[in-house]
Amino acid sequence: MSVQKPSIPKGTRDFGQMEMARRNYIFDTIRSVFRAYGYQQIETPAMENLSTLLGKYGEEGDKLLFRIQNSGEKAALAPEKGLRYDLTVPFARFVVQHQNEISFPYKRFQIQPVWRADRPQKGRYREFYQCDVDVIGTRSQVNELELVQMVDAVFGKLGVRVGIHINNRKVLTGFAEIAGAPDKVVDITVAIDKLDKIGLDKVKEEMAEKGLSEQGIAVIGQILSLEGSFADKLGAMRRLFQGGSASGISSQTGLKGLEEVEELFGLIDAVGIQAPVELDLSLARGLNYYTGAIFEVKALDWEIGSICGGGRYDNLTGIFGLPDLSGVGISFGADRIYDVLTGLELFPAALTQATTLLFAVMGADELKYILPIARDLRAAGVAVEVYPDAVKLRKQFEYAERKGIPFISINGSSEMEAGTVNLKNLQSGEQKAFKASALQEILNFLK
Amino acid sequence: MSVQKPSIPKGTRDFGQMEMARRNYIFDTIRSVFRAYGYQQIETPAMENLSTLLGKYGEEGDKLLFRIQNSGEKAALAPEKGLRYDLTVPFARFVVQHQNEISFPYKRFQIQPVWRADRPQKGRYREFYQCDVDVIGTRSQVNELELVQMVDAVFGKLGVRVGIHINNRKVLTGFAEIAGAPDKVVDITVAIDKLDKIGLDKVKEEMAEKGLSEQGIAVIGQILSLEGSFADKLGAMRRLFQGGSASGISSQTGLKGLEEVEELFGLIDAVGIQAPVELDLSLARGLNYYTGAIFEVKALDWEIGSICGGGRYDNLTGIFGLPDLSGVGISFGADRIYDVLTGLELFPAALTQATTLLFAVMGADELKYILPIARDLRAAGVAVEVYPDAVKLRKQFEYAERKGIPFISINGSSEMEAGTVNLKNLQSGEQKAFKASALQEILNFLK
Numbered sequence: 001m002s003v004q005k006p007s008i009p010k011g012t013r014d015f016g017q018m019e020m021a022r023r024n025y026i027f028d029t030i031r032s033v034f035r036a037y038g039y040q041q042i043e044t045p046a047m048e049n050l051s052t053l054l055g056k057y058g059e060e061g062d063k064l065l066f067r068i069q070n071s072g073e074k075a076a077l078a079p080e081k082g083l084r085y086d087l088t089v090p091f092a093r094f095v096v097q098h099q100n101e102i103s104f105p106y107k108r109f110q111i112q113p114v115w116r117a118d119r120p121q122k123g124r125y126r127e128f129y130q131c132d133v134d135v136i137g138t139r140s141q142v143n144e145l146e147l148v149q150m151v152d153a154v155f156g157k158l159g160v161r162v163g164i165h166i167n168n169r170k171v172l173t174g175f176a177e178i179a180g181a182p183d184k185v186v187d188i189t190v191a192i193d194k195l196d197k198i199g200l201d202k203v204k205e206e207m208a209e210k211g212l213s214e215q216g217i218a219v220i221g222q223i224l225s226l227e228g229s230f231a232d233k234l235g236a237m238r239r240l241f242q243g244g245s246a247s248g249i250s251s252q253t254g255l256k257g258l259e260e261v262e263e264l265f266g267l268i269d270a271v272g273i274q275a276p277v278e279l280d281l282s283l284a285r286g287l288n289y290y291t292g293a294i295f296e297v298k299a300l301d302w303e304i305g306s307i308c309g310g311g312r313y314d315n316l317t318g319i320f321g322l323p324d325l326s327g328v329g330i331s332f333g334a335d336r337i338y339d340v341l342t343g344l345e346l347f348p349a350a351l352t353q354a355t356t357l358l359f360a361v362m363g364a365d366e367l368k369y370i371l372p373i374a375r376d377l378r379a380a381g382v383a384v385e386v387y388p389d390a391v392k393l394r395k396q397f398e399y400a401e402r403k404g405i406p407f408i409s410i411n412g413s414s415e416m417e418a419g420t421v422n423l424k425n426l427q428s429g430e431q432k433a434f435k436a437s438a439l440q441e442i443l444n445f446l447k
Numbered sequence: 448m449s450v451q452k453p454s455i456p457k458g459t460r461d462f463g464q465m466e467m468a469r470r471n472y473i474f475d476t477i478r479s480v481f482r483a484y485g486y487q488q489i490e491t492p493a494m495e496n497l498s499t500l501l502g503k504y505g506e507e508g509d510k511l512l513f514r515i516q517n518s519g520e521k522a523a524l525a526p527e528k529g530l531r532y533d534l535t536v537p538f539a540r541f542v543v544q545h546q547n548e549i550s551f552p553y554k555r556f557q558i559q560p561v562w563r564a565d566r567p568q569k570g571r572y573r574e575f576y577q578c579d580v581d582v583i584g585t586r587s588q589v590n591e592l593e594l595v596q597m598v599d600a601v602f603g604k605l606g607v608r609v610g611i612h613i614n615n616r617k618v619l620t621g622f623a624e625i626a627g628a629p630d631k632v633v634d635i636t637v638a639i640d641k642l643d644k645i646g647l648d649k650v651k652e653e654m655a656e657k658g659l660s661e662q663g664i665a666v667i668g669q670i671l672s673l674e675g676s677f678a679d680k681l682g683a684m685r686r687l688f689q690g691g692s693a694s695g696i697s698s699q700t701g702l703k704g705l706e707e708v709e710e711l712f713g714l715i716d717a718v719g720i721q722a723p724v725e726l727d728l729s730l731a732r733g734l735n736y737y738t739g740a741i742f743e744v745k746a747l748d749w750e751i752g753s754i755c756g757g758g759r760y761d762n763l764t765g766i767f768g769l770p771d772l773s774g775v776g777i778s779f780g781a782d783r784i785y786d787v788l789t790g791l792e793l794f795p796a797a798l799t800q801a802t803t804l805l806f807a808v809m810g811a812d813e814l815k816y817i818l819p820i821a822r823d824l825r826a827a828g829v830a831v832e833v834y835p836d837a838v839k840l841r842k843q844f845e846y847a848e849r850k851g852i853p854f855i856s857i858n859g860s861s862e863m864e865a866g867t868v869n870l871k872n873l874q875s876g877e878q879k880a881f882k883a884s885a886l887q888e889i890l891n892f893l894k
Contacts, residue, residue: 005767006543006544006768007544008491008492008494008499008544009492009494009495009528012492012493014490015491016489016548017487017489017555020490024488035801035830036825036828037831037832038801038802038805038830038831038832039801040467040468040801041464041468042461042467043462043467044455044462045455045456045459045460045461045574046562047459047513047562047573047574048456049455052453063518063519066515066516067515067516068513068515068530069513069514069516071510071511071513079516083493093455096453098461098463103846105835105846108464113493115494117519127492127493127494135835138835138836140835140836142814142833142835146833153826267814267815267818270815270819271819271822272819320452320453354485354487368713368714368717371592371714371718372717372718372719375596375719378483378600379600381483383482383483383484383485384483384484385554388552388582388585388587388590389585389586389589399550399552402550403485403550405485
């Protein structure tokens, strides 16, 4: 066989031991918070039937699906399977397929890779993990609150200061309705987002270009002029939605949205959240999809865009035959969170230290002397390595150094005769001999 | 959009919350043992270049690779990528590709799904997890010992009684050499395996049919007649390998194999292993691949075949341009271990209990009263749910029951006035009121 220069497909990654330790730290932290709120993990297959995936992510999404060649005789026929593109559609499929085994409200989380045939570029991969948490089968704002609490808890544990932005699709719909342009929700939201950058006049110009009526533009002007406290703004919006805007049009949807916003912020106040939470009317994330609350989380001390986001959806499972099931969920962006923790140097140093103690080996007899001690330390929960070969001590020291092992134990014939174990702290240089049977004292030294 | 009946590709599985809790229990147990021995986790991409995979698993394996259609304009061309078929070849590719970042001896583990276009049948899936641990870059038998220790520790923790079978490829090669048929290692090993079932005469007949000479058959007869203690057998084999067999041929490879076996069993004796360990000369697992020790682990109380196995290989990375790197590893069969634990009812009951306490909700005020208490309990490490809707209590009780939540807390206006929390143990029926601020007492009750 000829020798191949090894490589991996573009857009994919190997994760070495340090990256894995750090990724596991992120996932373990997130998982522990999900569990504290009663969310349970599921997994779905990497492959789904293409019929499950197609048409769910728009035309562009269909193109970005990785398709799997049929096996055997059907290889030449059109593929029937594709790789998971996100965790949301498989979750919807799962809920419908297993609806009789599930008790609603159903709280699940899922941490798995997804694949997209996107053009690889910095920070965009063809294989990456998603980390989704959803509750389905309840319309209560308590769920929105829990998601906010979980975001707060996760980033609190990770030591990342974040800001939580909340919007509500119904409020945005209300804006479009009272502007007399119920089909222009996206345009109006984009306009709101641009206010700071281009100013009110330019925004109005753009709205005119998008075909909004003069009256509609006047309404947008009223919305963009909202001022005062959170309660003031809510009160002003309520009056607009009740028919008090320039158009005189009222919006029940807008009023319902305000009610949701008010309830959610009331709950957030009642329970108390560390992170600043802000009603952000410019937040347009996933607008075609969400029907209530919309969330986005940003790191305050590191510029990287959204590191977590989500919202409420009302008909996720309808396409698979189970209509009217409302749910709400968020997704944590593992790669970006990794970058934030790296950038801010927030990964605990101990993560990369896998092994606590290395037993150096001088020969066959010393090896047999060491092995039972190593066994007992492992049973007591210490990560211990025994160097496999009786090579030069310098080489064994180097191994400890390269692997970041903080303690080394070198034992020769004198230790064997005395029944002792020699331990050395490689950072401080402190060295001490213990009775081989004095497990507790050894454990204390290794702390 | 029309309604689709949801399904998943044949041979794949959804894992619901109970299965996931149980699978995580297995993986967490295995992981904790790997870590106690200084093995560190890596992950490789689901997709590898087909050039990495093809030719590594035999002709049959090539056929069973899932190939991924190229995206965009290259869709009609032959696929360039395939799904991971096992964890061994990607590991070899990883070691060569990252050889400059790795310090040898390199100890890694990897727990990821693999995909095979096998015909699905009971217990055989097209997507399943492998769980591999390997050390590469050392020939020391200490590594073999560690693998045996890890097997012992994993199954000890899981409560599964196992038998560990060990063989050595060099010994088998030695048998073939002294039988004058160095190309018939597999035939001879199969013959040894059949002795108990068909008897010595039939085995000799078969060996003749396979083209073994009369003298060779006589040697096989000598091997199959080995009796006595472990030391007796080793001594007798040594004499055969030194030229004392019917053929008079000696085998250096056989002698080297015996030396390895002797050293490994000596180390096992020195450290002590719970599980019975046995030299099993009929063990032929992965014979084309292994060059030294061969391992196989079987559950003693549940008939299911091998639940863990592996061995030493000498040229895993050669095909990728890094020759002469000896390694040894084992793979845990997660699906079979799952079946054994299920069959023997060894899964801890607490695994399926995700949430400890459910706060029932009577109304909006009660909700706001409860939320901070729930928050504090979660912060103290208790998994707590707050029922999201103030529906009938019966429905909330049913939710607790279906989800196996052992404690419920129902609080109305009287508890709010008194500043207390009412807790009920749903198993024992015990009910008690606590001051809402008496967190420690509440935690004690929930234990």
